[in-house]
Amino acid sequence: MSTQLKKGTLEMCVLAILDHADGYAYDIVSKLASGVEMSEGTIYPLMRRLQNDALVTTYLAESEQGPPRKYYRLTESGRKELAKLKSGWWEFVEDVNKILGDDYE
Amino acid sequence: MNKAKFINKVKSSLGDVPKDQLDEILADYEEYFSDGLASGRTEEEIAKGLGDPAKIAKELRAEIRIQQWQKKKSVGNLGRVVLGLAALGSLNLFLAIPMLLMMILLTASYGVSVLLILVGLAASASYLPGLGGLMQIDNDKTPLHFVEEKNGRKIEITRESGHGMNIHIESSEGTKDIQTDDADDDDDEPGTVVDSNNGMMHMVLDDLHGFTLPQVRAVSAVGGLFGGAFWLLVNLWVTRIMIRGFVKYARLNYSILRGE
Structure with a gap:
């Protein structure tokens, strides 16, 4: 569970951000950086993997400055994956809390 | 490191990636820099935040390999997946040795099935007039x-x-x-x-x-063809499972390596 969780955390956060609204890379990183510590360079390989797994799709949209931006949008299977990751996350947090609360206070 | 230097480094590290993919990746980073500049950061700060371009390039390459493999499952593409992961340092001997062993066994097994089919074909062909000499x-x-x-x-x-x-x-x-x-x-x-x-x-x-000779021939023909085809299917099935497991394992490896 633990490795799977570690691996999934960043992915889960990105999916959650995109669940609220479509976003472009810099935007996603800024939102992530406010909560999770990460190397910004990780974003593109991660987005590519999500694309490979058909969890997100991309489209180009005009921007105020410079060339059009690449936006990422959650797909239906992305939404399902997010729900799965979330329930796994809450389960894990609950288990950890139980231990911390009852035995290690 | 400024933007031009960063992008050049990514470009040179991704020399063997298909051009359309490379252009897309470079455009991604151009976009990232322009967004970063718009938010008031300097090129140096953005490049520093992104990290080592060579490492990013390796990760991207491994992901592209897997993507190519998923799109078009050829032996060459699988080879590129393996090479991409080897470059990431995520393929260690613990995986490589059993994999090599499995591949050798599998190759031998394919050989057996092909041989069986050949025997079956030869025996079947000997029924055709004028081809009796094949067997x-x-x-x-x-x-x-x-x-x-x-x-x-x-x-x-x-x-x-x-x-x-x-x-x-x-x-x-x-x-x-x-x-x-x-x-x-x-x-x-x-x-x-x-x-x-x-x-x-x-x-x-x-x-x-x-057995009489015609019986032997009939058994060789039917047994060779069907047995060989069956064995070939079994081999393909095992190969599929192996490759799936391998890709999954490889993916896990480089996600961990990426420090997620």
Whole structure:
């Protein structure tokens, strides 16, 4: 569970951000950086993997400055994956809390 | 490191990636820098935040390899997946050695299935008129005569119409005659070998015990084709499972490496 969780955390956060609204890379990183510590360079390989797994799709949209931006949008299977990751996350947090609360206070 | 330097480094590290993919990646980073600049950061700060371009390039390459493999499952693409992961340092000996072993076993197994199919094909083809010679079952009525002399040894093979084959061997050690059964008539006496030196040795060349030659041929044809095809399917199935497991394992490896 633990490795799977570690691996999934960043992915889960990105999916959650995109669940609220479509976003472009810099935007996603800024939102992530406010909560999770990460190397910004990780974003593109991660987005590519999500694309490979058909969890997100991309489209180009005009921007105020410079060339059009690449936006990422959650797909239906992305939404399902997010729900799965979330329930796994809450389960894990609950288990950890139980231990911390009852035995290690 | 400024933007131009960063992008050049990514570009040079991704030299062997297809051009459309490379252009897309470079455009991604251009966009990232322009967004970063718009938010008030300097090029140096943005580049520092992104991290080592060579490491990013390796991760991207590994992901592109897997993508290519998922799109078009060829051996070459799988090879590129393996190479991409090897470059990431995520393929260690613990994985490589059992994998190599499995691949050797699998290759041998493929060989067996192909061989079976070939036997089946040859046996089936021998049913076709004019192709009887593909398998050495003699139901050909045409006479045959063949002599060869080599290294002081003379071999003479004769077959008269409607009879078995006579093989006559002459060498310094003596002469030997082998007579094979007539394939068409199963009631024939089994062929015998008479060692001319002492006349004591007998050898029987006959159909497989309990089977007639046509039966052996039919079993070879059906068994070879179906058995071979079945075995080939089993092999393909095992290969599929192995490759799936491998790609999954490889992916896990480089996600961990990425420090998520």
